[in-house]
Amino acid sequence: xxxxxxxxxxxxxxxxxxxxxxxxxxxxxxxxxxxxxxxxxxxxxxxxxxxxxxxxxxxxxxxxxxxxxxxxxxxxxxxxxxxxxxxxxxxxxxxxxxxxxxxxxxxxxxxxxxxxxxxxxxxxxxxxxxxxxxxxxxxxxxxxxxxxxxxxxxxxxxxxxxxxxxxxxxxxxxxxxxxxxxxxxxxxxxxxxxxxxxxxxxxxxxxxxxxxxxxxxxxxxxxxxxxxxxxxxxxxxxxxxxxxxxxxxxxxxxxxxxxxxxxxxxxxxxxxxxxxxxxxxxxxxxxxxxxxxxxxxxxxxxxxxxxxxxxxxxxxxxxxxxxxxxxxxxxxxxxxxxxxxxxxxxxxxxxxxxxxxxxxxxxxxxxxxxxxxxxxxxxxxxxxxxxxxxxxxxxxxxxxx
Amino acid sequence: xxxxxxxxxxxxxxxxxxxxxxxxxxxxxxxxxxxxxxxxxxxxxxxxxxxxxxxxxxxxxxxxxxxxxxxxxxxxxxxxxxxxxxxxxxxxxxxxxxxxxxxxxxxxxxxxxxxxxxxxxxxxxxxxxxxxxxxxxxxxxxxxxxxxxxxxxxxxxxxxxxxxxxxxxxxxxxxxxxxxxxxxxxxxxxxxxxxxxxxxxxxxxxxxxxxxxxxxxxxxxxxxxxxxxxxxxxxxxxxxxxxxxxxxxxxxxxxxxxxxxxxxxxxxxxxxxxxxxxxxxxxxxxxxxxxxxxxxxxxxxxxxxxxxxxxxxxxxxxxxxxxxxxxxxxxxxxxxxxxxxxxxxxxxxxxxxxxxxxxxxxxxxxxxxxxxxxxxxxxxxxxxxxxxxxxxxxxxxxxxx
Numbered sequence: 001x002x003x004x005x006x007x008x009x010x011x012x013x014x015x016x017x018x019x020x021x022x023x024x025x026x027x028x029x030x031x032x033x034x035x036x037x038x039x040x041x042x043x044x045x046x047x048x049x050x051x052x053x054x055x056x057x058x059x060x061x062x063x064x065x066x067x068x069x070x071x072x073x074x075x076x077x078x079x080x081x082x083x084x085x086x087x088x089x090x091x092x093x094x095x096x097x098x099x100x101x102x103x104x105x106x107x108x109x110x111x112x113x114x115x116x117x118x119x120x121x122x123x124x125x126x127x128x129x130x131x132x133x134x135x136x137x138x139x140x141x142x143x144x145x146x147x148x149x150x151x152x153x154x155x156x157x158x159x160x161x162x163x164x165x166x167x168x169x170x171x172x173x174x175x176x177x178x179x180x181x182x183x184x185x186x187x188x189x190x191x192x193x194x195x196x197x198x199x200x201x202x203x204x205x206x207x208x209x210x211x212x213x214x215x216x217x218x219x220x221x222x223x224x225x226x227x228x229x230x231x232x233x234x235x236x237x238x239x240x241x242x243x244x245x246x247x248x249x250x251x252x253x254x255x256x257x258x259x260x261x262x263x264x265x266x267x268x269x270x271x272x273x274x275x276x277x278x279x280x281x282x283x284x285x286x287x288x289x290x291x292x293x294x295x296x297x298x299x300x301x302x303x304x305x306x307x308x309x310x311x312x313x314x315x316x317x318x319x320x321x322x323x324x325x326x327x328x329x330x331x332x333x334x335x336x337x338x339x340x341x342x343x344x345x346x347x348x349x350x351x352x353x354x355x356x357x358x359x360x361x362x363x364x365x366x367x368x369x370x371x372x373x374x375x376x377x378x379x380x381x382x383x384x385x386x387x388x389x390x391x392x393x394x395x396x397x398x399x400x401x
Numbered sequence: 402x403x404x405x406x407x408x409x410x411x412x413x414x415x416x417x418x419x420x421x422x423x424x425x426x427x428x429x430x431x432x433x434x435x436x437x438x439x440x441x442x443x444x445x446x447x448x449x450x451x452x453x454x455x456x457x458x459x460x461x462x463x464x465x466x467x468x469x470x471x472x473x474x475x476x477x478x479x480x481x482x483x484x485x486x487x488x489x490x491x492x493x494x495x496x497x498x499x500x501x502x503x504x505x506x507x508x509x510x511x512x513x514x515x516x517x518x519x520x521x522x523x524x525x526x527x528x529x530x531x532x533x534x535x536x537x538x539x540x541x542x543x544x545x546x547x548x549x550x551x552x553x554x555x556x557x558x559x560x561x562x563x564x565x566x567x568x569x570x571x572x573x574x575x576x577x578x579x580x581x582x583x584x585x586x587x588x589x590x591x592x593x594x595x596x597x598x599x600x601x602x603x604x605x606x607x608x609x610x611x612x613x614x615x616x617x618x619x620x621x622x623x624x625x626x627x628x629x630x631x632x633x634x635x636x637x638x639x640x641x642x643x644x645x646x647x648x649x650x651x652x653x654x655x656x657x658x659x660x661x662x663x664x665x666x667x668x669x670x671x672x673x674x675x676x677x678x679x680x681x682x683x684x685x686x687x688x689x690x691x692x693x694x695x696x697x698x699x700x701x702x703x704x705x706x707x708x709x710x711x712x713x714x715x716x717x718x719x720x721x722x723x724x725x726x727x728x729x730x731x732x733x734x735x736x737x738x739x740x741x742x743x744x745x746x747x748x749x750x751x752x753x754x755x756x757x758x759x760x761x762x763x764x765x766x767x768x769x770x771x772x773x774x775x776x777x778x779x780x781x782x783x784x785x786x787x788x789x790x791x792x793x794x795x796x797x798x799x800x801x802x
Contacts, residue, residue, distance in 0.1 A: 051725030051733045051749075081721050081733070083750040116718020117751040226722050303704065307793075317517020320482050321627050324452030332452045332482070348452075349484040350518040388704075390791060 001256060007141030007157030010172035011195035013037035013237040017135035018147030021128025023076035023114070023121055029147035031125070033097065033132050034191060035070045039107050040235040041200035042068030043207035045215075047228035053080035054090040055110035056229060065106055066200045068233045071191055072097050073111035073148045074125070075176070078187060080226040081117040089120045093129065100133045111229050113150055113176055113187035145174040148189060152177040156267040158260045164252045165240035169196045171256050175264040177271045187227040188215060190264050196253055197236035198243040205245065206254050207232045214261035217383045218269040232257065269384045274391030277309055278384060280369035286379030291328045293381040295372060298326035306388035314360040316344050323372060336373035340365070402657060408542030408558030411573035412596035414438035414638040418536035419548030422529025424477035424515070424522055430548035432526070434498065434533050435592060436471045440508050441636040442601035443469030444608040446616075448629035454481035455491040456511035457630060466507055467601045469634045472592055473498050474512035474549045475526070476577070479588060481627040482518040490521045494530065501534045512630050514551055514577055514588035546575035549590055553578040557668040559661045565653045566641035570597045572657050576665040578672045588628040589616060591665050597654055598637035599644040606646065607655050608633045615662035618784045619670040633658065670785045675792030678710055679785060681770035687780030692729045694782040696773060699727035707789035715760040717745050724773060737774035741766070 009016045016034045023030040044063045046056050062068075072093060079086045090110055098105035112120075135143075145155040156177060161170040175190035198206075211230050236242075243249045270278050281300045286292035299305055302322040308315045316337055323330060337345035342358045344351060362368050410417045417435045424431040445464045447457050463469075473494060480487045491511055499506035513521075536544075546556040557578060562571040576591035599607075612631050637643075644650045671679050682701045687693035700706055703723040709716045717738055724731060738746035743759045745752060763769050 049722065049725035050729075050731050051721050051736075078718070081718060081746070081749055081751060083734070083748070115716075116721060117746075226718075226725060303789075315516075317479070317482060317627075320452050320517060321450060324450035324627060328451075330451050333484070335452075345482070345518075347484070348482055350482060 001160055001162040001259060004159045004161050004170065006139070006159045006172060007145055008034055008172045008174045008191060008193050009138055009141035010159035011170040011193050013195060013235050014172065014193045015136040015138050016140035016144035017132050017137065018140065018143035018145070019128070019132055019135060021132065022124035023074055029143070030074055030076045031128055031132055032073045032144035032147035033070065033136065034144055034193065035101060035136055036193070036233055036235040037237065038235055039067050039069040039104065040233060041066055041198060041203050042109065043204040043232045045207055045211045045230045047226060049226050051081065051226050053078050053112055053227040054082055054086035055079055055112045056227060057087060058090045058094065059109050059229060059231070062106055062109060067107055068109050069103050069107040070097055070101060071109045071111065071231060071233065073189065073191070075148050075150050076114040077112060077118055077120055078114045078116045078227050079112040079120050082119055085119055089122055092122070093125050096126065096129050097133070100130055109231055111148070111189050111191070111227070113148065113189055113227055116226060141172065141174065148174065148176040150176065151273055152271050154271060156264050156271065158263045160256055160260050162252060162256050164196065164243065165249045167238045167240040169238045169240060169253065169256065170194060171260045173260045173264050175268050177268040188268060189227070190215060190230045190261070192232040192257065192260060194232065194234045195236070195238040196234050196243060197238060197240050198234050198253065199245065202243055202245045202250055203232060203234055206250070206257050209254060210258040210261040214258070214265035218265050266384065269386060272386040274389040274394070275386035276366070276389055277387045278367045279309055279386065281383045281385055282369060282371040282380070283374065284371060284380045285374040285376055286328070287377040288379040289381060292379035294328050295323055295326045295374070296381040296383045298322050299372065300383045300385035303388060306385065309363065309387035310389045312360065312363040314356045314363060316350065316359065319370065319372070320345065330374055331376065334375035336375065338371045340368045402561055402563040402660060405560045405562050405571065407540070407560045407573060408546055409435055409573045409575045409592060409594050410539055410542035411560035412571040412594050414596060414636045415573065415594045416537040416539050417541035417545035418533050418538065419541065419544035419546070420529070420533055420536060422533065423525035424475055430544070431475055431477045432529055432533055433474045433545035433548035434471065434537065435545055435594065436502060436537055437594070437634055437636040438638065439636055440468050440470040440505065441634060442467055442599060442604050443510065444605040444633045446608055446612045446631045448627060450627050452482065452627050454479050454513055454628040455483055455487035456480055456513045457628060458488060459491045459495065460510050460630060460632070463507055463510060468508055469510050470504050470508040471498055471502060472510045472512065472632060472634065474590060474592070476549050476551050477515040478513060478519055478521055479515045479517045479628050480513040480521050483520055486520055490523055493523070494526050497527065497530050498534070501531055510632055512549070512590050512592070512628070514549065514590055514628055517627060542573065542575065549575065549577040551577065552674055553672050555672060557665050557672065559664045561657055561661050563653060563657050565597065565644065566650045568639045568641040570639045570641060570654065570657065571595065572661045574661050574665050576669050578669040589669060590628070591616060591631045591662070593633040593658065593661060595633065595635045596637065596639040597635050597644060598639060598641050599635050599654065600646065603644055603646045603651055604633060604635050607651070607658050610655060611659040611662040615659070615666035619666050667785065670787060673787040675790040675795070676787035677790055678788045679768045680710055680787065682784045682786055683770060683772040683781070684775065685772060685781045686775040686777055687729070688778040689780040690782060693780035695729050696724055696727045696775070697782040697784045699723050700773065701784045701786035704789060707786065710764065710788035711790045713761065713764040715757045715764060717751065717760065720771065720773070721746065731775055732777065735776035737776065739772045741769045
């Protein structure tokens with residue numbers, strides 16, 4: 001497997017574009033389009049939020065057919081809580097893209113991110129989409145990656161290739177950061193393209209398997225905003241024998257897709273709003289994997305733990321308290337804590353001032369790991385979180401103004 | 402029922418004191434003691450955190466006997482994650498209080514709040530407790546209420562009286578604010594005294610019933626730090642016929658105790674760290690009460706909702722998104738939102754700019770209510786939350802330094 005350039009347009013047969021059409025204030029780009037030279041299987045994983053945005057509802061329905069060719073994504077407006085009008089608007093923009101390209105409208109998928117509860121500014125979209133289609137080009141990945149951002153400070157792109165079935169197969173991708181510390185409330189969008197030839201169900205299974213330890217493990221609950229979506233479109237142009245479930249080729253493709261998702265998820269987390277640190281929270285020795293995940297999630301989302309990370313305050317008691325309230329049966333007398341290899345707590349009791357001083361020094365790093373030992377069984381989990389900073393509040397106290 | 406003065410020493414037969422003994426930096430008071438003239442039934446509700454502090458472990462065990470006479474509370478040190486030494490220290494200070502007063506040591510209850518993971522500074526306590534016992538007096542309530550505070554900006558006291566069984570019965574109380582926006586991680590301590598004559602089991606049931614809609618409804622999960630405790634000590638000195646479960650007197654006492662807990666809980670919430678607003682979150686029309694509570698809790702603890710409250714940003718979409726991810730089956734097309742009587746969302750769709758402008762004006766109030774209509778059934782819930790401010794972060798990024 002090797003890293004290459006080109007982002008979402010790195011695989012064979014994909015073009016993309018991004019530009020400002022007037023949803024955001026000029027000159028911020030706010031509309032992106034990715035198009036494959038031919039239709040192919042598409043896989044999707046969406047928010048579990050009951051209040052799903054119009055584009056999510058439309059994509060979910062189209063995913064039943066399971067074939068895609070174009071993905072149109074706008075930033076600046078979530079098209080969520082917009083009722084029947086929101087769905088009609090989504091249908092209309094998809095139909096417009098299909099008509100301009102000359103393709104089946106059912107193969108157009110959508111993504112939206114931005115303010116909830118405002119109708120899509122349809123005049124801007126009707127005017128902008130033809131211009132956007134005209135800009136489509138094979139090196140348009142960067143431009144598209146830029147147009148899907150909101151409060152992100154940089155684009156998130158990935159392109160990886162490997163030999164599968166005797167052919168060079170590439171996976172490209174772009175993501176729109178949660179832009180927030182809790183992706184569960186933000187919009188996390190990620191799009192992946194690949195030229196692999198693959199069965200539809202195998203692609204869907206591979207995407208689910210790739211998303212769980214990556215996007216679903218950053219600051220936790222990455223799957224629950226009104227708009228969260230991860231789509232993967234495969235056009236088969238690499239010319240490999242079709243990848244089928246259970247084969248060596250499927251495993252190789254899983255490795256490629258999994259790594260692409262991991263790279264994008266880390267980038268999303270690093271660029272969390274106001275984040276100054278990226279912290280890996282590991283739990284080992286839990287009774288079950290579910291218990292491990294529950295403990296990791298409680299620690300990773302604790303406001304007090306995040307505030308201590310920001311302040312570089314070696315207040316490990318907050319981690320202990322979070323473990324204790326995670327709703328998992330733990331034995332306090334067995335709990336151990338370590339940070340980048342340094343033991344801080346053993347058998348539930350702190351190891352004193354020297355250990356705390358070493359902890360305080362480690363906490364000054366931009367990236368480090370905390371490991372929680374529960375001493376109860378084989379369950380383990382790994383999540384990534386960020387700190388909670390003044391900048392987070394500044395950005396979120398008046399996101400709309 | 403009427404409000405009177407005197408706080409925790411308002412009921413007949415209670416004395417209290419508070420002073421600095423050296424746990425905190427001078428001159429901050431850090432040790433409080435409340436003593437009844439005679440032993441009586443005591444009820445307790447404690448943290449559900451698996452990592453329970455030593456005083457909680459000791460109190461839980463003593464509550465099996467169910468009789469109390471004294472409560473010793475220190476601030477500045479949580480005596481949590483301190484292992485066997487922490488428990489031995491707790492036993493020792495309780496024995497010292499009992500010896501000085503001349504009472505059964507099993508009737509001494511303890512409370513601690515402060516840093517987790519540091520051993521109790523026993524020399525300060527051994528030296529300070531005799532002086533504290535000497536200071537006990539009938540108007541010592543205020544002094545005791547001051548000594549249990551940490552980052553609270555003011556004392557929280559209450560005293561209410563009513564006629565029960567032909568006698569004047571008084572309930573007094575003091576609380577130590579969560580001092581944090583999420584009481585689930587902070588230490589919330591509340592102590593109530595009463596001169597009512599009451600059966601032990603009836604007192605315990607009354608306390609549980611009083612705590613659920615008060616302390617357990619402020620910013621949610623008020624019951625899950627390592628040290629959270631609510632104790633209620635009854636000495637029977639009002640001379641009323643003993644209150645038994647199911648009687649009119651029990652209902653009257655329940656009203657008195659419930660109101661005392663509500664007053665203290667509101668005070669704790671208002672004085673949350675950095676809090677500039679107190680917001681009531683009401684959910685109506687849920688399928689069940691559990692579902693209503695789950696939705697209210699998700700909204701009330703959402704970092705993004707709290708940041709919007711601080712910024713007075715009429716970003717109601719964040720409330721909708723929180724409702725949708727609450728893990729409850731809701732129908733987005735039925736959801737309504739209103740704020741102090743002004744409708745903002747109807748049938749899942751926003752009512753436009755004029756409604757938002759009215760919402761923005763309401764959000765400038767120091768206290769207001771948000772009502773979420775789910776349109777599904779009879780379930781309702783009411784919680785209180787605060788905003789998330791810069792001051793919260795300032796206080797929590799380096800609580801220990």
